[in-house]
Amino acid sequence: MTPTRVAEFCDRYGLRVPILSSPMAGACPPALAAAVAGAGGMGAAGVVLDTPERIAAWTAEFRAASDGPFQLNLWVPDEPVDDPARIAAAAAFLERFGTPGPPAGPAPVYAEQCEAALAARPTAVSSIMGLFEPEYVERLHDAGVAWFACATTLDDALAAQDAGADVVVAQGMEAGGHRGTFDQAAAEATSVGLFALVPRLVDHLDVPVVAAGGIADGRGVAAALALGASAVQVGTALLRTPELGIPTEWSDSLDGLAPEATVTTRAYTGRLARAAPTPYVTAWREPGAPLPAPYPEQRVMVAGLRRGEPRGVDRANHWAGQSAALARPEPAGEVVARMWEEARALLG
Template sequence: MTPDIRRRVDRFCQRFGIELPILLAPMAGACPVALSAAVASAGGMGAMGAVLSTPAQIGHWMDDFRRQSHGPAQVNVWVPDPPPVRDAAAEAATRAFLQRWGPAVPASAGDAAPADFDAQFDALVAARPAVASTIMGVFSAAQVSRLKAAGIAWFACATTLDEALQAQAAGADAVVAQGMEAGGHRGAFVDARAEAQTSGLFALLPRLADRLEVPVVAAGGIGDGRGVAAALLLGASAVQLGTAFLATDESTIAEAWKQALPAAEPEHTRATRVFSGRLGRALDTAYVCAAEAADAPRPQPYPVQRGLTAGMRRQAQADDRLEAMQAWAGQSAWMARRGPAAGVVRAMWQQAQALL
């Protein structure tokens, strides 16, 4: 490892209390405490995706995490979008379409609302994770002041240089550079621009590393030590991985989803709005293909679409039926490996060190 990379990595690790520059991505519904604790205990950082979590759930998660690991964790929240514009006729068409893939969808399903962001923030500050992280925007100045007073660092997800500069100006301690290869939701600050902001990680990362004064964490398409080494060479101080851990022993996702990951080629994922109304990358399942067809109704805005698809997604999980499952996955899904998460962390870092 070159002296420059070593200094950059060591500064990041020392500042944020980790031994290895490997962070678990905050995946809502797919970051059980056991998985986060395993990654943190192996020297990395755990994560909670709290987009839909209640304040009590945030506190309980951190309490459970601390009982299982002495390492650090981040808690991730979504910065709210403006209220969606509703269209009753369009929602009716979407409900009719979704009944082909799951149970009947009541009209009230479209009334789904985002979580109470202010209450989540209060709970986050009270729970005192090592890191608070954001997606879809930035904290307010008052919120940043509260984080700093509580000794909580802030990591902001960004998909463009402009977003990254906004986050830095707002007081972010690090920026997560999210490439288009990443699984799950895109972090675009303005929802309408998400499809236009699809830079690949290895184009975005060095640009951010050259322009920002705060550390950059690389996310998207990294699944083994080769990706870790490449990201560090391009200026990252650490990496953040999600899909790479979804097939591990501690992951609690559906078995059909786990089994599909190693067989998924990079072209077998798609950026789509058909699950939540927000753009996100998922396995290109039968439902995704049908919902993206030219004759299918267009997805409703977030969180309306999320509410409309909730019954289908729950039923698919219960039936272990991949065709209609919300199976988020990045383009490196084929790298997902079975086994203990700690072993994945150690093997990844050993390979990266050998290459560097």
């Protein structure tokens, strides 16, 4: 590890420790972000499901609890998939899991989310599954807001750097939740482990690299920094913290979960993501099961079931990285402090 590289990153983004909270949509309450920031790291919120009003409210609540750094994460939309037969087959299969509830309101508008994220003036606005438009990048930089771009391949990382990204978040295939591959149709085939991806990116990029995926203790932090990362981003390691307060069923599914037991699935949203193998998720892998509907139709249909009378659909998406067994039910600040203390001891 080059101490100067890590120190420069921390100084640039107001960190005391090079650990960022992963922006997990639906699982990033302000209390969690404030706890991570209070421990010297960077808090985060995934706002793909949030209206501008909710983004502003989250930011206000975070700032009432912390003056630390934080990022807001946006999903870059892709071209919709027009496949009525696939949607109909998935809808018929979903009938076994419950009865839909009342319709939801309109989905948040991406352009409005971008404006709300900029207006919040976070430390960084981060992207996943694509690139921001040049005009938006320019406006971020004019406002003193950094752009952190998630990438799963060198080609995507180079494209992000060329487009003006200040930091590239290297997401390994071990990561829980959604995979940040730009071409979502190729997500299943894009499976690069973090400790192959990090040096690959570090050797070819001029911007700092943050390592994400499968890091849940100080050993992972030390390894990532030794391979050239300037910081790490952790999500699964924080899932069982009291500040997050995920449902008991989800927390229990992580307890002792073996790396090889986690699965990648499109069953929750239509986009590929890593999760625990719940009966609902496993059902979509049975012989004869249809493909889940494309995004966002699958997400909308699953959300409709949750508003109704579910007979077998998970009440929450049971996201789980391959490090799930290392997640502990202890305060988030203690998790961050312990990880950095362990890493420093290993790095000398």
